[in-house]
Amino acid sequence: MKQIETMLNSTDKNSLSQLEDLLGEQHIGTSYDTPLRIDAFDISDAQKIEAISGHFREIMNILGLDLTDDSLNGTPGRVAKMYVKEIFAGLNPANKPKIALFENKYQYNEMLIEKNITLYSNCEHHFVPIIGKAHIGYISSGKVIGLSKLNRIVQYYSQRPQVQERLTIQIANELKSVLETDDVAVMIDAAHLCVSSRGIKDTSSTTITADYSGTFNDPDRKKEFLTYLSYG
Numbered sequence: 001m002k003q004i005e006t007m008l009n010s011t012d013k014n015s016l017s018q019l020e021d022l023l024g025e026q027h028i029g030t031s032y033d034t035p036l037r038i039d040a041f042d043i044s045d046a047q048k049i050e051a052i053s054g055h056f057r058e059i060m061n062i063l064g065l066d067l068t069d070d071s072l073n074g075t076p077g078r079v080a081k082m083y084v085k086e087i088f089a090g091l092n093p094a095n096k097p098k099i100a101l102f103e104n105k106y107q108y109n110e111m112l113i114e115k116n117i118t119l120y121s122n123c124e125h126h127f128v129p130i131i132g133k134a135h136i137g138y139i140s141s142g143k144v145i146g147l148s149k150l151n152r153i154v155q156y157y158s159q160r161p162q163v164q165e166r167l168t169i170q171i172a173n174e175l176k177s178v179l180e181t182d183d184v185a186v187m188i189d190a191a192h193l194c195v196s197s198r199g200i201k202d203t204s205s206t207t208i209t210a211d212y213s214g215t216f217n218d219p220d221r222k223k224e225f226l227t228y229l230s231y232g
Helices: 002-008 013-026 045-062 075-087 147-158 164-179 219-230
Strands: 101-103 111-123 129-139 143-145 184-192 207-212
Touching: 045 075, 111 147, 111 184, 111 219, 129 147, 129 164, 129 219, 143 147, 143 164, 147 164, 164 184, 164 207, 184 219
Parallel strands: none
Antiparallel strands: 101 143, 111 129, 129 184, 184 207
16 A cells, blocks of 8 residues: 555656556445545636547547548547536536435334346446446435435446446435435445456456445345345
């Protein structure tokens, strides 16, 4: 970790290149929070799209692609809009889902689980997709949340460059804050295209991460949660 901190504080190009290799291959994360500059939102989405489009056009030029071709000419703009408005929209706090809680009038005091929530994210080391499922469990503290809001919370934190460990913690922390309870469990099972489409090119492996809080740290509660996830 000391080596990483030294590299992070360095302006030497060789050190930064070594850091990229170290982080990329060893799957190391540097923060619970998504690393953002303080000026991240000083320019508008429209300005970001325009700038990214120009830079991506240059990348395509460097690769030797013919941008006069009808199929390729609009690609820089499409990619830029996709980055800002879709796959990285979760970087902008303005896109955070509005959550409303309701009284638990049913007096349901057992765990509620929503499993197999579709998850699409992107690896921050190579900017290629992470595709999988998120499973959420919580026990009401007197309030309940609309089921679709659980999906939206997963989507919001997924729509940014991510490390799966951080994504798991961010979702769990948001749920604990919104639901006003520590009794939350989050599990993610995902395939990383940085593993399957490059490098080792292993298409069969997936990565599982989990975060348990409150009563879910009790062995029996944890076992109950995992048992429900195993049901078809």
